Amino acid sequence: MAGHSKFKNIMHRKGAQDKKRSNLFSKLSREITVAAKMGTPDVDMNPRLRLAVNTAKGQSMPKDNIQRAIDKATAGDDENYEEVRYEGYGPGGSAIIVETLTDNRNRTATAVRTAFAKNGGNLGTAGSVAHGFERLGYIEYSAEAGSEDEVLEAALEAGAEDIQSSEDGHEIWTGGDELHAVANALEKTLGEPATVKLAWKPNLTVELDAKDAEVLLKLIDTLDDDDDVQNVSGNYEISDEVMAKLDA
Numbered sequence: 001m002a003g004h005s006k007f008k009n010i011m012h013r014k015g016a017q018d019k020k021r022s023n024l025f026s027k028l029s030r031e032i033t034v035a036a037k038m039g040t041p042d043v044d045m046n047p048r049l050r051l052a053v054n055t056a057k058g059q060s061m062p063k064d065n066i067q068r069a070i071d072k073a074t075a076g077d078d079e080n081y082e083e084v085r086y087e088g089y090g091p092g093g094s095a096i097i098v099e100t101l102t103d104n105r106n107r108t109a110t111a112v113r114t115a116f117a118k119n120g121g122n123l124g125t126a127g128s129v130a131h132g133f134e135r136l137g138y139i140e141y142s143a144e145a146g147s148e149d150e151v152l153e154a155a156l157e158a159g160a161e162d163i164q165s166s167e168d169g170h171e172i173w174t175g176g177d178e179l180h181a182v183a184n185a186l187e188k189t190l191g192e193p194a195t196v197k198l199a200w201k202p203n204l205t206v207e208l209d210a211k212d213a214e215v216l217l218k219l220i221d222t223l224d225d226d227d228d229v230q231n232v233s234g235n236y237e238i239s240d241e242v243m244a245k246l247d248a
Contacts, residue, residue: 027230028056029069030101034081036073047180054183054196058140079103086112087129090219091120092212094236095129097200102228111226119219120212130200132235136161137179138199139172145190146170158185169194173201202235210245213238217246 032052039046043053049070056066084105086098096116102108116123139160145151148165155163155172159182162173174182176198183196208216216236223232 023225023227024059025056025061025065026227028052028059028061029065029072030081031230032056032066032069033073033079034101036070041070041074050180051196051198054193057192058194058196084108085126085130086123087126088112088116088121088123089129090116090234090236091215092208092236093206094208094212094216094234095132095202096121096219097130097133097231097233098223098229099231099233100226100228101230108226108228111228112223115219115222115226119222120215121219129235132204133200133202133233135176135198136201137174137176137182138195138197138201139174139179139183139186139193140195141170141172141186141190141193143167143169145193151190154186154189155182158182158189160186197231199231200233202233205235205237207237207239208242210242213242214246 035049035052043050053066081101081103084100084102088096090096098112100108113123151170152163159178160172160174164171220232223229
């Protein structure tokens with residue numbers, strides 16, 4: 001279990017799927033609305049909106065929900081959100097990046113700081129951990145999309161930079177500027193991806209033991225339950241053996 005795919009893995013833990021999915025749809029709706037407000041409600045003319053809509057589709061968000069989120073941007077409501085990024089340290093020397101969309105900086109900062117403090121972490125200053133990550137395009141496919149060789153060939157032909165396959169699925173990394181082109185090319189050969197987004201890829205990772213992993217997962221769950229938190233990224237690795245112990 002690697003840091004960049006943590007949300008999917010946690011969503012599958014301990015029977016919390018329904019709650020997580022409802023929370024995820026709320027976050028996706030907020031991103032779609034903000035993207036439409038910042039640019040244009042036309043998906044073809046707004047790259048950020050197109051990315052948000054593609055991500056929502058990959059998470060099986062209903063089309064009506066997507067359209068309502070777009071319509072909300074043109075309805076003239078008074079909600080205004082700003083992007084704020086927080087950086088900090090989790091258990092076992094892990095580095096964590098938290099991306100938020102908030103209409104109240106003080107509320108969000110307090111919630112994020114408290115989450116770190118109560119779950120074995122410390123909130124750092126801006127730039128304290130981001131230097132250990134790259135901002136790249138991330139595309140995810142389920143295992144059913146094809147074999148490792150099939151996905152590898154398709155990804156290389158599409159211009160991807162790195163491909164990681166496992167029994168859980170396929171993770172494809174590309175340059176941030178090439179994300180849309182690579183995703184479009186892959187869709188023609190592999191179908192719609194589960195996830196298309198910009199993400200933080202760690203340059204180096206730290207492997208956590210069961211004790212630190214359990215605390216870290218509580219930290220990430222706490223952060224993810226906050227409506228203002230859009231994404232949580234980390235540089236940790238949790239082995240299958242450790243995950244099995246935690247799920248036992």
